[in-house]
Amino acid sequence: xxxxxxxxxxAIAALIPLAAYAEKPADRIDLRLWKLTLPTDQxxxxxxxxxxxxxxxxxxxxxxxxxxxxxxxxxxAPNKAxxxxxxxxxxxxxxxxxxxxxxxxxxxxxxxxxALKAHKRARKFADIGxxxxxxxxxxxxxxxxKNPAKKPAFSVVVGQIHADKDDDQVRKGTGFGYGNEPIxxxxxxxxxxxxxxxxxxxxxxxxxxxxxxxxxxxxxxGNTWENPEDPGEDGIALGEVxxxxxxxxxxxxxxxxxxxDPARTVSYEVDLSNNVDANGKVDEKxxxxxxxxxxxxxxxxxYNQCSARDQPGFWYPACAGTGFWETDKAxxxxxxxxxxxxxxxxSVDMSRQQ
Numbered sequence: 048x049x050x051x052x053x054x055x056x057x058a059i060a061a062l063i064p065l066a067a068y069a070e071k072p073a074d075r076i077d078l079r080l081w082k083l084t085l086p087t088d089q090x091x092x093x094x095x096x097x098x099x100x101x102x103x104x105x106x107x108x109x110x111x112x113x114x115x116x117x118x119x120x121x122x123x124a125p126n127k128a129x130x131x132x133x134x135x136x137x138x139x140x141x142x143x144x145x146x147x148x149x150x151x152x153x154x155x156x157x158x159x160x161x162a163l164k165a166h167k168r169a170r171k172f173a174d175i176g177x178x179x180x181x182x183x184x185x186x187x188x189x190x191x192x193k194n195p196a197k198k199p200a201f202s203v204v205v206g207q208i209h210a211d212k213d214d215d216q217v218r219k220g221t222g223f224g225y226g227n228e229p230i231x232x233x234x235x236x237x238x239x240x241x242x243x244x245x246x247x248x249x250x251x252x253x254x255x256x257x258x259x260x261x262x263x264x265x266x267x268x269g270n271t272w273e274n275p276e277d278p279g280e281d282g283i284a285l286g287e288v289x290x291x292x293x294x295x296x297x298x299x300x301x302x303x304x305x306x307x308d309p310a311r312t313v314s315y316e317v318d319l320s321n322n323v324d325a326n327g328k329v330d331e332k333x334x335x336x337x338x339x340x341x342x343x344x345x346x347x348x349x350y351n352q353c354s355a356r357d358q359p360g361f362w363y364p365a366c367a368g369t370g371f372w373e374t375d376k377a378x379x380x381x382x383x384x385x386x387x388x389x390x391x392x393x394s395v396d397m398s399r400q401q
Contacts, residue, residue: 070114071105071114072106072107072112072113072120073103073105075114075118075119075120076120076389077389077390078104079100080143080144081142081143081144082098082099082100082141082144083098083103083106083139084131084139084141085108085111085138086129087111093129094132095130095131100144100146112139115385118387119184119385119387120385120387120389121386122140122348122383122385122386123139123349123381123383124137124138124350124351124381125351125375125376126351126354126355126366126367126380127366128372133212133226135355135362136199136350136352136354138348138349138351139349140347140349141346141389142346143177143345143346143391144159144344145159145160145161145174146173155213157342159173160211160342160344161175161176161295162341162342163320163339164176164297165298165336165339166341174393174394175297176294176295176296177295178293178294178295178391178395179347180291180389180390180392181205181388181389181390182288182289182386182388183288183290183291183384183385184285184286184288184289184384184387185203185205185234185236185243185285185286185383186285186383186385187379188202188203188285189353189367189380189382190378190380191238191380192365192366193364193367194357194365195237195364196275197363197364198272198361199352199353199354200235200353201235201238202236202272202353203233203350203351203353204231205232205234205348205349205384206291206345206346206347207230207231207350208228208293208295208300208346209226209228209344210225210228210229210252211224212224213341217254221340222334222336223334223336223339223340223341225252225254225255227250227338229300229319229337229338230302231248231250232245232246232247232293233352234283237277240277240282241277241279242269242277242279242281243269243282243283243284244266244269244270244271244272244274244283245268245304246264246266246267247264248262248263251330252333252334252337252338252341253332253334263324263330268283268289268306268311269282270282288387289304289305290305290306295343296397296398298320298339299318299397300316300318301315301316302315318337319339322336322337347386349384351381353380355367367380
């Protein structure tokens with residue numbers, strides 16, 4: 048019943064304009080447990096601008112965070128702009144904030160993040176596991192890259208779980224606190240292809256200087272990032288609506304990806320507290336305890352993977368960009384994603400529904 052209902056919603060969501068839509072994003076999507084990071088530095092402090100939970104309730108940005116004519120929330124990010132300290136990629140992206148407007152709780156405090164049941168202090172966190180569901184359509188991905196063969200070129204991350212960076216854990220050698228990502232959901236479309244691909248990655252939970260720390264990729268629709276072939280009918284077109292659900296219950300991450308066609312539903316299940324991968328095989332190079340010692344949080348929006356940096360390394364496709372939004376938008380050197388739904392909730396035990 049629920050699957051059929053969702054299929055109908057996905058089929059009509061992008062086709063029927065709203066007679067009247069809200070003036071600001073928080074009127075359409077519940078943003079009470081999110082803060083926003085933008086690809087801007089309006090106060091010239093050398094850091095990206097962040098919009099707090101409180102301020103976000105009345106906030107919009109005409110270029111990077113706004114409602115379109117159908118009332119969908121659009122996130123945009125150019126290839127070249129200010130970035131966060133540990134990244135070369137720009138973003139217009141939400142970060143989960145369990146604390147809401149209670150700033151007496153720090154961003155990195157346990158009460159502002161969730162953990163797996165396997166965590167030794169799981170009950171001290173805001174929640175054990177959690178769930179993020181989103182319905183979206185990718186509007187645009189960057190088109191120009193000097194190093195197009197590098198995997199992140201022409202792609203955007205539309206949802207993720209991020210582990211919290213904890214220098215104290217790293218210093219103590221606990222095996223956690225590296226700030227890695229147990230899931231990132233990608234959309235990638237090569238220039239000239241009619242359709243793009245959706246896939247997700249799991250990052251081995253290892254130190255940043257560990258050569259085995261890498262992203263393991265899993266297909267959803269179309270190809271994964273190392274395949275330059277046109278995905279054809281197996282892919283997802285720009286503007287095509289799809290839905291993802293990330294449900295972390297106890298230690299298990301349940302993933303469900305849907306389009307308007309129920310036959311295209313794709314599911315995965317992986318235990319995040321060990322080193323058994325999503326195909327059921329032991330990954331001897333991964334942390335044997337997975338992410339069982341980390342604090343985590345959800346993110347959603349447009350995290351542009353087409354870095355403008357030009358240097359050796361996996362992550363640097365040297366995508367084009369001037370740093371001037373109007374010019375870069377006209378040249379196609381940006382990403383844009385529209386969300387009709389972003390919803391946080393408590394986890395659900397999927398083992399009882401299978």
